Amino acid sequence: xxxxxxxxxxxxxxxxxxxxxxxxxxxxxxxxxxxxxxxxxxxxxxxxxxxxxxxxxxxxxxxxxxxxxxxxxxxxxxxxxxxxxxxxxxxxxxxxxxxxxxxxxxxxxxxxxxxxxxxxxxxxxxxxxxxxxxxxxxxxxxxxxxxxxxxxxxxxxxxxxxxxxxxxxxxxxxxxxxxxxxxxxxxxxxxxxxxxxxxxxxxxxxxxxxxxxxxxxxxxxxxxxxxxxxxxxxxxxxxxxxxxxxxxxxxxxxxxxxxxxxxxxxxxxxxxxxx
Amino acid sequence: xxxxxxxxxxxxxxxxxxxxxxxxxxxxxxxxxxxxxxxxxxxxxxxxxxxxxxxxxxxxxxxxxxxxxxxxxxxxxxxxxxxxxxxxxxxxxxxxxxxxxxxxxxxxxxx
Numbered sequence: 001x002x003x004x005x006x007x008x009x010x011x012x013x014x015x016x017x018x019x020x021x022x023x024x025x026x027x028x029x030x031x032x033x034x035x036x037x038x039x040x041x042x043x044x045x046x047x048x049x050x051x052x053x054x055x056x057x058x059x060x061x062x063x064x065x066x067x068x069x070x071x072x073x074x075x076x077x078x079x080x081x082x083x084x085x086x087x088x089x090x091x092x093x094x095x096x097x098x099x100x101x102x103x104x105x106x107x108x109x110x111x112x113x114x115x116x117x118x119x120x121x122x123x124x125x126x127x128x129x130x131x132x133x134x135x136x137x138x139x140x141x142x143x144x145x146x147x148x149x150x151x152x153x154x155x156x157x158x159x160x161x162x163x164x165x166x167x168x169x170x171x172x173x174x175x176x177x178x179x180x181x182x183x184x185x186x187x188x189x190x191x192x193x194x195x196x197x198x199x200x201x202x203x204x205x206x207x208x209x210x211x212x213x214x215x216x217x218x219x220x221x222x223x224x225x226x227x228x229x230x231x232x233x234x235x236x237x238x239x240x241x242x243x244x245x246x247x248x249x250x251x252x253x254x255x256x257x258x259x260x261x262x263x264x265x266x267x268x269x270x271x272x273x274x275x
Numbered sequence: 276x277x278x279x280x281x282x283x284x285x286x287x288x289x290x291x292x293x294x295x296x297x298x299x300x301x302x303x304x305x306x307x308x309x310x311x312x313x314x315x316x317x318x319x320x321x322x323x324x325x326x327x328x329x330x331x332x333x334x335x336x337x338x339x340x341x342x343x344x345x346x347x348x349x350x351x352x353x354x355x356x357x358x359x360x361x362x363x364x365x366x367x368x369x370x371x372x373x374x375x376x377x378x379x380x381x382x383x384x385x386x
Contacts (some may be wrong), residue, residue: 184370185363186354194363199329202316241370 019165021161021171021261028262032208035198044211045266047274052205053200059273061173068146068219068271071138071226075147077182078140083128092124101268102151105257106159107167114170114253118145120230122248136234138225142217146226149217149270157214157268159261172256177251178209183242189255213260215272222275229256295381302382305375312371312379317362321386329361336383342382350376 032044039050049056079089079097090096094103104117115123118141122132133141161167178189192206199205216229227235230247233255237244245251306312307323315323317330340346348355351366351373365371371379 107350184368186368187361192336196329200327201329202327203325 021168024175025262025264028042028210031194032210034146036208039208042266044208044263045269047211047215047272048205048207050211051089051208053249055057055205062221062273066219067221067273068226069224071143071219072147072150072271075143075150079144079147083125083130085128087128089121089124092120092127094250097148098151099155101149101270102155102157103159105253105260106259107164107170109162109164109167112166113250114174116230116248116256117148118230119248119253121145125229132248135228135229135230138223138227142226142228142231145171145228146217146219146271149268152268153270155268157260157264157266159257159264161257161261170254171257171261173251174254177255178258183237183240185240186240187240190235209259210262211266212263213256214266214268217270218272218274220274224273299382299385300382302378302380305371305379306382310374312365314379320324330381334386336386340383343384346380346383347376350379 003161029041032039033041036051046056049059063155082088090098090219097170098192101117104120107113108115111119118135119143121144125132133139161171181188181191190209192201193212197206197208213229216232217226218232219225220227228247230252234244234247286381293298304311305324306320314320314333315326317327319325319326319332319334321334336346340349349362350371350372352364353360354364354367363370366373366376
């Protein structure tokens with residue numbers, strides 16, 4: 001009995017050491033390879049259109065005259081408009097903020113938290129004596145983020161998770177939120193986007209879990225405006241009748257950390273257009 | 276007076292039968308209502324448009340669920356049988372009342 005316990009004591013830490021973000025990623029990607037053998041990996045950046053051929057035609061027609069063009073222009077204007085102190089957003093970023101979308105979110109070892117692009121934009125504002133902006137309603141933050149994504153198109157996501165307890169905990173927190181059933185309707189993100197992706201919910205097909213963050217923020221024609229990833233997360237939580245989290249909260253930052261890590265290797269193609 | 280009581284009694288006795296078609300109609304409404312059962316999200320149902328397909332079609336319900344209690348339990352809390360069930364626990368989480376679920380079952384048994 002003692003021997004068995006001793007064996008267990010050795011086994012438990014080694015099991016948790018095996019369960020790593022890299023292993024999760026491999027499992028995730030191969031799950032979708034088996035689920036949709038006709039979809040090439042690089043196509044998952046197109047979200048639901050990577051698996052829904054009939055909707056794809058309409059979407060491609062829409063993309064010929066992108067509905068978000070004016071938003072990208074407006075985003076560029078706001079991106080270059082100086083703060084009261086004369087600095088611009090670009091001053092806070094590597095390469096003046098051009099072509100860097102794929103590096104977000106990252107785990108900041110000094111702040112001990114996940115930093116998203118929108119979070120970094122707000123940090124930049126505060127550092128320059130401006131007020132942070134809302135993630136909701138498709139205002140300035142969504143526009144600047146859309147422009148920054150636009151300048152990064154074609155660059156591949158390569159999210160790194162530092163091998164520290166804090167960073168792994170943040171990843172694990174996001175992963176857990178992804179797989180936990182929530183709300184009155186008792187759905188997890190994974191229920192629709194892993195287990196039921198490709199089936200029909202009424203007339204809609206839930207999109208696959210990889211490639212979600214690549215095209216955000218998105219222009220939703222139904223709403224006639226941009227939607228940030230955190231607003232979309234909140235919208236999802238709302239639809240399953242769960243209490244949502246605030247834009248920029250640790251919960252949503254960590255969720256973005258997990259979903260973006262699962263999209264590593266895919267190209268930035270934001271802003272996307274959706275119905 | 277006696278005949279009045281008699282006819283009242285008659286009405287009371289017949290009432291449950293008389294209201295049965297209404298219960299079925301109400302059950303159908305609750306089944307289709309997006310804010311209530313929204314069963315079409317996942318199940319094909321006769322008369323239902325734009326039905327989902329990740330749950331089994333709802334037909335021959337009496338043959339499939341001869342025991343009403345089992346069907347009730349499946350709608351009340353399907354996680355009892357399967358913790359990973361995709362189907363929401365409508366009763367347990369208060370999305371539908373006991374009474375509403377019973378009306379839905381009355382309707383489902385006509386399918």
